[in-house]
Amino acid sequence: MRIRTVTMLGLALITVGACSASATQSPTNAPVVSKAPVTAVPSAPAKAYNLTLIQGVAGDPFYVTMACGAQAEATKEGVNLTVTGGNKWDATVQKPVIDSVTAAHPDGVMVAPDDSKALLAPLKAMSDAGIKVTFVDTKLDDTSFAVSSIATDNLAGGTLAAKTLAGLINDKGTVLVVNVDPGISTTDARVKGFTDEMKNHPNITVLDVQYTHDDPTAATTITTATLAAHPDLAGVFATNVQNAEGVATGLKQASNTTVKTIAFDAGPKQIEDLNAGIVQGLIAQDPYGIGVDGVQQTVLALKGGTTTPTIQTQLAAITKDNVNDPAMQKYLYKASCS
Amino acid sequence: MTAPQPSRAKFIRSAIQTGLKPLAERWGSFSRTRFGSVIARAFSTNAAWIFLLLIVLMFIFNFLAPGKFLTEFNVRSMAENVAVLLVIAVGETFVMATGGIDLSVGYVLLFSGVTSAQTMNWGGRDPTNSGWDVVLLGFVVAIGSGLAWGVLNGLIVAKAKVPALIATLGTLGMSWGLAEILSNGQDLRYLPTIIADMGASRVIFDKVPLVVVVAVTVAAMGAVILSLTKFGRYTVAIGSNQEAARRAGINVDRHLILVYAMSGTLAGLAGFMSLAIFTTTTISGHANDNLQAIAAVVIGGTSLMGGVATVAGTTIGVCIPMVLFSGFTILGYQSFWRDVAVGAVLILAVYTDQLRRRRRERR
Numbered sequence: 001m002r003i004r005t006v007t008m009l010g011l012a013l014i015t016v017g018a019c020s021a022s023a024t025q026s027p028t029n030a031p032v033v034s035k036a037p038v039t040a041v042p043s044a045p046a047k048a049y050n051l052t053l054i055q056g057v058a059g060d061p062f063y064v065t066m067a068c069g070a071q072a073e074a075t076k077e078g079v080n081l082t083v084t085g086g087n088k089w090d091a092t093v094q095k096p097v098i099d100s101v102t103a104a105h106p107d108g109v110m111v112a113p114d115d116s117k118a119l120l121a122p123l124k125a126m127s128d129a130g131i132k133v134t135f136v137d138t139k140l141d142d143t144s145f146a147v148s149s150i151a152t153d154n155l156a157g158g159t160l161a162a163k164t165l166a167g168l169i170n171d172k173g174t175v176l177v178v179n180v181d182p183g184i185s186t187t188d189a190r191v192k193g194f195t196d197e198m199k200n201h202p203n204i205t206v207l208d209v210q211y212t213h214d215d216p217t218a219a220t221t222i223t224t225a226t227l228a229a230h231p232d233l234a235g236v237f238a239t240n241v242q243n244a245e246g247v248a249t250g251l252k253q254a255s256n257t258t259v260k261t262i263a264f265d266a267g268p269k270q271i272e273d274l275n276a277g278i279v280q281g282l283i284a285q286d287p288y289g290i291g292v293d294g295v296q297q298t299v300l301a302l303k304g305g306t307t308t309p310t311i312q313t314q315l316a317a318i319t320k321d322n323v324n325d326p327a328m329q330k331y332l333y334k335a336s337c338s
Numbered sequence: 339m340t341a342p343q344p345s346r347a348k349f350i351r352s353a354i355q356t357g358l359k360p361l362a363e364r365w366g367s368f369s370r371t372r373f374g375s376v377i378a379r380a381f382s383t384n385a386a387w388i389f390l391l392l393i394v395l396m397f398i399f400n401f402l403a404p405g406k407f408l409t410e411f412n413v414r415s416m417a418e419n420v421a422v423l424l425v426i427a428v429g430e431t432f433v434m435a436t437g438g439i440d441l442s443v444g445y446v447l448l449f450s451g452v453t454s455a456q457t458m459n460w461g462g463r464d465p466t467n468s469g470w471d472v473v474l475l476g477f478v479v480a481i482g483s484g485l486a487w488g489v490l491n492g493l494i495v496a497k498a499k500v501p502a503l504i505a506t507l508g509t510l511g512m513s514w515g516l517a518e519i520l521s522n523g524q525d526l527r528y529l530p531t532i533i534a535d536m537g538a539s540r541v542i543f544d545k546v547p548l549v550v551v552v553a554v555t556v557a558a559m560g561a562v563i564l565s566l567t568k569f570g571r572y573t574v575a576i577g578s579n580q581e582a583a584r585r586a587g588i589n590v591d592r593h594l595i596l597v598y599a600m601s602g603t604l605a606g607l608a609g610f611m612s613l614a615i616f617t618t619t620t621i622s623g624h625a626n627d628n629l630q631a632i633a634a635v636v637i638g639g640t641s642l643m644g645g646v647a648t649v650a651g652t653t654i655g656v657c658i659p660m661v662l663f664s665g666f667t668i669l670g671y672q673s674f675w676r677d678v679a680v681g682a683v684l685i686l687a688v689y690t691d692q693l694r695r696r697r698r699e700r701r
Contacts, residue, residue, distance in 0.1 A: 115618065
C-alpha cells in the first residue's frame with residue numbers, strides 16, 4: 001500500500017518534472033535531454049534562465065533586429081527570452097516598463113535606457129533586487145552596476161558619416177544635422193563624431209543641430225524649411241531611422257535630387273531609399289550582434305563568469321555600390337525575424 | 339423549421355425572468371434597509387463599478403502572475419508611476435466638471451519643470467549642492483509658471499469666449515514651444531541633490547514614496563473641495579447649466595478662471611514632482627499626459643458634458659491603466675496590447691455609464 005503510494009508519487013513527480021522540463025527547455029536542447037540514459041535518476045534539469053530585453057522603443061527595425069539576435073542566442077544557450085519596450089522613445093514611458101519588469105523578476109535584463117540620467121533610480125532598483133543588468137545600445141552615465149555595456153562605437157560612426165558625406169559633396173557646401181533629442185548617449189556621440197570630423201573640412205559649413213523628438217513628420221518639416229532657408233544645402237546627416245525616413249520624405253516633397261543624404265541605420269525602408277537614390281549613404285550598426293552579445297554577457301554573469309565591461313560593435317558604410325555584397329548583409333536591419 | 343425559434347426564445351426569456359424575479363425582489367427589499375441603501379446608492383455611481391473593476395483586474399493579474407503582481411515593490415512602483423498623473427487629473431476633473439477641457443496640462447507641466455530647473459541653474463552655476471533656499475525658489479517658480487498658464491487659459495475661455503478645446507490647444511502649443519526655446523531643446527541635467535533625495539525618499543514606515551503622499555493629499559483635498567464646499571458646488575453647477583448658474587448669482591467668469599488656474603497650478607506642482615522623480619526635465623516626455631489625464635477622468639465617471647464629477651472616480655481612473663500596463667508587462671505580452679486594453683476599458687467605462695444613465699432616466 002505504502003510502496004504503491006510511493007511509486008505513484010515518484011511517477012507523478014517524474015511526469016511533472018518531464019513536463020516542466022519540456023516547457024522550460026528550448027527545442028534545441030530537447031534532444032540533449034532525451035539522450036540521457038533512461039535508467040539514471042532524473043536529476044533536476046539545469047535551471048533555464050529567464051531573460052528580458054527592454055527595447056528603447058518597440059517596433060523599430062533596429063530593436064526588432066536586436067531582438068532577433070538576442071532570441072537566436074537565447075535559443076542556442078537554452079534560456080527563455082521575453083521582449084518588451086515602450087511604444088515611444090520617452091523616459092517617462094519607459095520607467096513603468098522597467099519597474100514592471102523588476103516586479104516580474106527575471107534572472108537577467110538587457111536594457112536600452114531612453115535617457116542616460118532619468119532612469120538611474122529604477123535601473124538601480126532592478127540591480128539591487130538581484131537582477132543582472134546589461135546595457136545594450138544606449139547606457140546610463142553610471143554604468144558601475146552593469147554586467148556589461150554593449151554598443152556601437154557611435155563616435156567612430158559619426159566620423160565615418162562625416163567622411164562619407166564629405167566625399168559625396170566634393171568637400172564643400174552647407175550641411176544639416178537632424179538629431180533625435182539631446183541627452184541620448186548614442187546620438188549625441190554620433191553628432192560629436194560628425195561635427196569634430198567636419199572641422200577638418202574647412203569648406204563645409206555645419207548648421208545648428210535640429211531636434212525632432214524621434215518624429216519623422218518633424219524631420220520632414222525641418223528638411224523642407226532648411227531647403228527654403230539655405231538653397232545651397234549640399235548634404236544632410238540623419239542620426240537615426242525615424243529621422244532618415246522623415247528627411248527622405250522632405251526631399252521627395254521638395255523634389256530635390258541634388259542634396260546628398262547620409263543616414264544612420266539601415267532599416268528596410270532605408271535600403272529601399274538607397275536603391276531608389278533618395279539616400280546616398282547609410283552608416284549601419286550591428287544590432288543583431290548587439291543582441292547576441294547582450295544575451296551572452298548576461299548569461300555569463302549569471303553563471304558566475306567574467307564579463308567584458310565595455311563591448312563596441314562594428315559599423316559599416318553602405319552605399320549603392322556595396323549594398324548587395326554578401327559581407328554587408330549582416331548589417332541590414334529586419335522588420336521581423338527569420 | 340423556423341417556427342420553434344421564437345417560442346424557444348420566449349421560453350428562455352421567461353425562464354430567466356422567473357429565475358431572476360426572486361433575486362430582484364430580494365435585492366429590492368435589501369436596498370430598502372439602511373445598509374442596503376448605502377450599497378445601492380454607491381453602485382448607482384460609476385466610481386463604485388470601476389473600483390470593482392480595479393479590484394477584479396488586480397486579482398486576475400495576481401492570479402496569472404502569483405507573487406509578482408501584488409508585491410510591495412510593484413504596488414509601490416505603480417503608485418509612484420501614477421503620482422504625477424493623478425495630480426494633473428485632479429485639476430482636469432474640476433475643469434471637466436464645468437463642461438470644459440484642459441489639453442495644455444502636459445506641456446504646462448513640462449514648461450514649469452523647465453523654468454524651475456533653469457531658475458535653480460541661474461547664471462550657469464552648478465546647483466548640485468544648493469540648499470533649501472534654492473529648492474524652495476525652484477518650487478515657487480514651478481507653481482507660479484503653472485498658475486500663470488492656468489490664469490491665461492481661464493481668461494481666454496471665460497472672457498474671450500474661445501472654446502476650451504481650442505484655447506487650451508493653443509496654450510499647449512505655446513507652452514511646449516516656449517519650453518523648447520527656453521531650454522534650447524536641451525534637457526537640464528543638473529539639479530540640487532535635495533530634489534533627487536525628495537524624489538527617492540519614502541515616508542510612513544519608510545514604505546510610501548513622498549511623491550505618492552503628495553499626490554494622495556492633493557486628491558483628498560480635491561475630493562473635499564469638490565463635494566463639500568461652495569467652490570465645488572459652483573463648479574458642478576456651472577457644468578450642469580452655465581446660464582442657470584449665472585442667473586442664480588454665481589460669478590461664472592471668475593469661477594471659470596479660478597478652475598483653470600487651479601488646473602494650471604496643479605500642473606506646475608506635477609512638473610516639480612516630475613523633476614524630483616526623474617532628476618532631469620524629461621523634455622521628450624509628457625506628450626500624452628493630457629490625454630491620459632482626460633481618459634482617467636472619464637473612466638472615473640465624470641461627464642464630458644460637465645455637471646457630474648468625482649475625484650474618487652478620477653483616482654481609480656488613473657490607477658486602472660497603470661494596473662493594465664504593469665500587469666501586461668509582467669505577463670510578458672507584446673507592448674502594444676497594453677494600449678489596446680486601456681482603450682477598450684475607456685470605451686467600456688463610458689458605455690456602462692451611459693447604460694446606467696439611460697436606465698435611470700427611463701424610470
